[in-house]
Amino acid sequence: MTVLNVQDLSVRIGARTIVDSVSFAVEREKTVGIVGESGSGKTMTVLAATGLLDAPGARVSGVSTLGGEVHLVGATPKALRSVHGARIGFVFQDPGTSLNPLLTLERQITESLETHRNLTRRAANDRALELLEAVGLPEPQMRLHAYPHQLSGGQRQRVMIAIALACDPELLIADEPTTALDVTTQAQIIELVRTLQRDFGTAVVWISHDLGVIGQVADDVTVMRNGIAVEQAPIMAVFDNPRDDYTRDLLAARPVLERAGPGPVADAETLLDVDGLDVSFAVSSPVGRSTVHAVKDVSFRIRRGTTLGLVGESGSGKSTVAAALTGLVTPDAGTATLAGDDVFSVKGRAARDMRRRIGLVFQDPFASLNPRARVDTSIAEPLVVHKVVDGKDARHRRVGELLDLVGLPAEFAQRYPHELSGGQRQRVSIARALAAEPDLLILDEATASLDVSVQARVLELLSRLQSELALTYLLIGHDLAVIRQLSHDVLVMRAGEAVENRPADDLFAHPEQQYTRDLLAAVPPRTPRAAV
Known part of the structure; x- marks a missing residue:
């Protein structure tokens, strides 16, 4: 089943075209990776497709539907509030700025449950504890009453994932969710999302500048440059036979262990x-x-x-x-x-x-x-x-x-x-x-x-x-x-x-x-x- 279907999406700000006729679809339990350098339009594409774009003077055209029934482009604020958090979850790059520093983790997780699921405070608290356990946060019972500044970066990102998945959304948007994290924490977050995707059947759109990360999460890839989708193909086709020069450049730029280092040098003074x-x-x-x-x-x-x-x-x-x-x-x-x-x-x-x-x-x-x-x-x-x-x-x-x-x-x-x-x-x-x-x-x-x-x-x-x-x-x-x-x-x-x-x-x-x-x-x- 197609969860999100985007057709001919374009974004213009003034006389400038930021996103130019981009189309993609993501199915249940599948991941679409959107990759490109900063300024390529990848985040702008997803924000426009999910109705979150709020840039002054921006004009969005094209079609974006959720589950074949909800039209997101041009939707009213009321309609968007009914799907954001309930049917679409969001995990952004910097959890430090995405989480409210004045609220406990418990309150930030239960907020969407009370709003979209009409749960009682007690039921929402029980669900919050289940979610923290599901995302692997250590000592979840104690962490419920903690504030974001009391957690590490990787732990804060796990909390963001718990919030995004609180209402069992059909679609998860992951916008550079591991860029600021250690490689070990990055690997844990990638595995966590894949496990939760398998358990809940969630469709995922994963945005990144690193094709190495995309290769570990995506089934299909859209490569963007200057607002244009220059290549769209299954992940293996992109890695084995990239058609566009820009895609080849991104592949070549990945830091990989197989690349030789500077090698030994003759003895030098300390x-x-x-x-x-x-x-x-x-x-x-x-x-x-x-x-x-x-x-x-x-x-x-x-x-x-x-x-x-x-x-x-x-x-x-x-x-x-x-x-x-x-x-x-x-x-x-x-x-x-x-x-x-x-x-x-x-x-x-x-x-x-x-x-x-x-x-x-x-x-x-x-x-x-x-x-x-x-x-x-x-x-x-x-x-x-x-x-x-x-x-x-x-x-x-x-x-x-x-x-x-x-x-x-x-x-x-x-x-x-x-x-x-x-x-x-x-x-x-x-x-x-x-x-x-x-x-x-x-x-x-x-x-x-x-x-x-x-x-x-x-x-x-x-x-x-x-x-x-x-x-x-x-x-x-x-x-x-x-x-x-x-x-x-x-x-x-x-x-x-x-x-x-x-x-x-x-x-x-x-x-x-x-x-x-x-x-x-x-x-x-x-x-x-x-x-x-």
Whole structure:
């Protein structure tokens, strides 16, 4: 049975066509994957098809029917309220903004049950507990009275799925539901949705920029670019014989474990030597103050001109290591030397000089760049603070050189961050980090928020810069396929402890610890699930 049937759907805003005559259908117990880069129109297509599009001046044409009876395009607000939540469930990318921070999980789940199913408060509460158990949330009875901020990202996404499935909807819309999650949590969410789909017979529309993820969930795929469906076919046909060049580019951009890394290098001197690093935080909770032991006696070395990949799930302590090295947190114990110079105990001018020698590129380039400062101002700031070059003309020339180094034209210097794409903003962030000519560059999830195609280009840029400038990287990430592409050595962390620390080729060929094997198994494979 066809659950959602979309025919010739178009969206225009002003004179611009955002979605151009897109058609697709999803059947009961089946999943349609809609894939494309940011700005391809994939989310806009689904919002328009389900009646959720609320952009000023938007004009939607075409036909979208639910169960062959409810016309969603042009439906009245009353008609849409009767199907949203009851017959169509939604899981969005960021559960942190989708969940109400002022309501308990219990209230957020029972709201739709009381509205659409007319359940009593007691029956709705019982159903909420069943749903939390179904989505695998630990200690569901206790979690009912928790607030969203008390859960991890993966747990919040499980709650979003519980809310979406509360009324046993015919259709589930999953809009990038795993993009911000660790690969292990991503694998769990994918398996959870497949299990619930099998149990409840739900039809699913899964939106993503990653064909690797789509290959694990979808039966059929619609590939979108610039608002046009450039390819539509069963999942195996798309992977085995892609017809469109854009589809082939998306397939090639996927991070896969089979792609060779940089390989071993000749012996090089140690640049950074960390020994016995220990970091704790005091945190407040409803039951009083407690201590979180974020990093526990971690030691490692990074050789000059190489990359150490630091990998682990959220909460493993990997970003705390970066914060300690850059002076953002004070370690409780341990030592670190950079080319023989102490990192942790320096004060005054020596501390500022050490900050210059360790550069940092953050995960979200839009948040890390000043929205009111032009690109040339952002890149020139380290030049001024650390007095790398003197004079306005010299700074202007150096900014141009740095933009060229990261593959951006000189005219980008006059732009603001909102005028750049995500990949362009990250290139600016890399140029800014390189401006101070650091000995060590820390890349903290520097590609995690990017489309896979943009991520591939940024990884190629980082590899080229390392080759040309003999740069040394500490590459922090949760995806071993990404870590594989740049790393000469890999340090695996779990719950603040170092689990494995070995040359990359050895670790990927023969992982010693079960946790490392779990991380490797969670990476989407080269072939889709349908091929297994």
